[in-house]
Amino acid sequence: MSRVPLFLIVFLFFSCDQGQTKKVTNTTLSTTNNTPKKVKNIILLIGDGMGLTQISAGMYSQGNKTSLEEFPVIGLHKSHASNKLVTDSAAGATAFSCGVKTYNGAIGVDKDTMAVETILEKARKQGMKTGLVASSTIVHATPASFYSHNKSRKNYDEIADDLAQSSVDFFVGGGKMFFTERAETRKDLYQSMRSNGYMISDFFESELKDITPDLSKKFGFLTANKDPLPVAQGRDYLPLASEMAIEYLDAVEDKGFFLMIEGSQIDWGGHANNGEYVVSEFVEFDQIIGNVLDFAEKDGQTLVIVTADHETGGLAIQPESTMDSLQYAFTSTYHTGTMIPVFAYGPDAEIFAGIYENTEIFYKMLQAFDFK
Numbered sequence: 001m002s003r004v005p006l007f008l009i010v011f012l013f014f015s016c017d018q019g020q021t022k023k024v025t026n027t028t029l030s031t032t033n034n035t036p037k038k039v040k041n042i043i044l045l046i047g048d049g050m051g052l053t054q055i056s057a058g059m060y061s062q063g064n065k066t067s068l069e070e071f072p073v074i075g076l077h078k079s080h081a082s083n084k085l086v087t088d089s090a091a092g093a094t095a096f097s098c099g100v101k102t103y104n105g106a107i108g109v110d111k112d113t114m115a116v117e118t119i120l121e122k123a124r125k126q127g128m129k130t131g132l133v134a135s136s137t138i139v140h141a142t143p144a145s146f147y148s149h150n151k152s153r154k155n156y157d158e159i160a161d162d163l164a165q166s167s168v169d170f171f172v173g174g175g176k177m178f179f180t181e182r183a184e185t186r187k188d189l190y191q192s193m194r195s196n197g198y199m200i201s202d203f204f205e206s207e208l209k210d211i212t213p214d215l216s217k218k219f220g221f222l223t224a225n226k227d228p229l230p231v232a233q234g235r236d237y238l239p240l241a242s243e244m245a246i247e248y249l250d251a252v253e254d255k256g257f258f259l260m261i262e263g264s265q266i267d268w269g270g271h272a273n274n275g276e277y278v279v280s281e282f283v284e285f286d287q288i289i290g291n292v293l294d295f296a297e298k299d300g301q302t303l304v305i306v307t308a309d310h311e312t313g314g315l316a317i318q319p320e321s322t323m324d325s326l327q328y329a330f331t332s333t334y335h336t337g338t339m340i341p342v343f344a345y346g347p348d349a350e351i352f353a354g355i356y357e358n359t360e361i362f363y364k365m366l367q368a369f370d371f372k
């Protein structure tokens with residue numbers, strides 16, 4: 001007999017407790033709804049060639065951990081180009097930067113070679129700051145697709161001309177030769193960039209860590225004459241450049257910023273069918289993702305998106321692997337057509353859940369920024 005009232009009391013206590021919890025949650029939600037946390041900044045991190053196996057290999061190699069585990073929202077994108085099922089980095093990055101499916105080799109142009117305004121250009125028009133950081137040359141397909149419009153990714157001199165005239169506020173990457181060792185008919189771009197308001201220098205003059213950007217000027221730094229080294233051979237500027245970019249872009253402007261950071265050489269490790277190369281590049285990129293998340297967490301108004309343009313190498317982790325000794329197999333020295341994961345953190349992150357075309361990443365960023 002005494003058990004029934006006790007059960008009832010316990011039940012009533014729990015109902016009451018749940019009611020109160022719900023009430024508290026509702027209050028929190030309605031407060032959030034009244035003052036929605038609008039996206040002020042977007043940081044887009046592109047691990048070139050970083051498919052799910054590259055991520056898995058990198059994760060196992062560092063004790064089964066990756067910064068990507070911090071992301072609450074995960075989606076998948078379909079990476080194909082307009083003319084090929086398997087995309088290259090130019091069409092892949094143009095899908096993100098412009099929202100159009102285009103042909104392999106296209107930089108910021110549609111399938112009819114017509115220029116399309118990029119997310120970076122739209123952001124600059126709204127008075128926001130913009131930045132690009134890459135471990136390839138800065139005129140390479142992925143960064144180029146955010147500021148240049150060219151029918152071919154190989155027209156490096158023309159792409160460098162576009163950067164000189166661009167509205168990119170901060171950039172760091174390789175490729176000094178495309179600015180200073182040019183055909184006689186072309187201008188020395190350092191000169192024209194300085195008159196376009198850039199503070200520009202390179203690895204030949206000093207190290208990046210010894211430079212303090214002048215906040216009243218645009219900032220450019222070239223880290224190598226052509227391609228930067230792999231991280232395993234001593235390249236170390238990408239984490240610093242990413243940190244400097246955020247500091248610079250967040251310093252003065254109150255209208256927010258758009259920053260793209262590319263881990264360019266995960267792809268190169270895939271082309272070389274070199275698992276250790278892939279993993280060492282991923283490990284550095286993963287560290288940068290962690291740093292970016294720390295900033296976003298403190299800031300509260302930064303949307304962080306991590307994805308890749310495509311997978312490279314058709315990488316597989318072989319059955320004889322252990323966590324400490326990964327055995328790799330590759331099916332290709334080129335890119336493959338598998339779907340690519342998308343990780344999102346911060347305000348509006350939830351719109352990145354699901355399966356969608358790579359071009360949707362552009363439209364989702366527009367939506368997050370509330371651009372028309």
Ligand SMILES: [Zn+2]
Nearest residue numbers: 049089267312
């Ligand atoms: Zn590639």
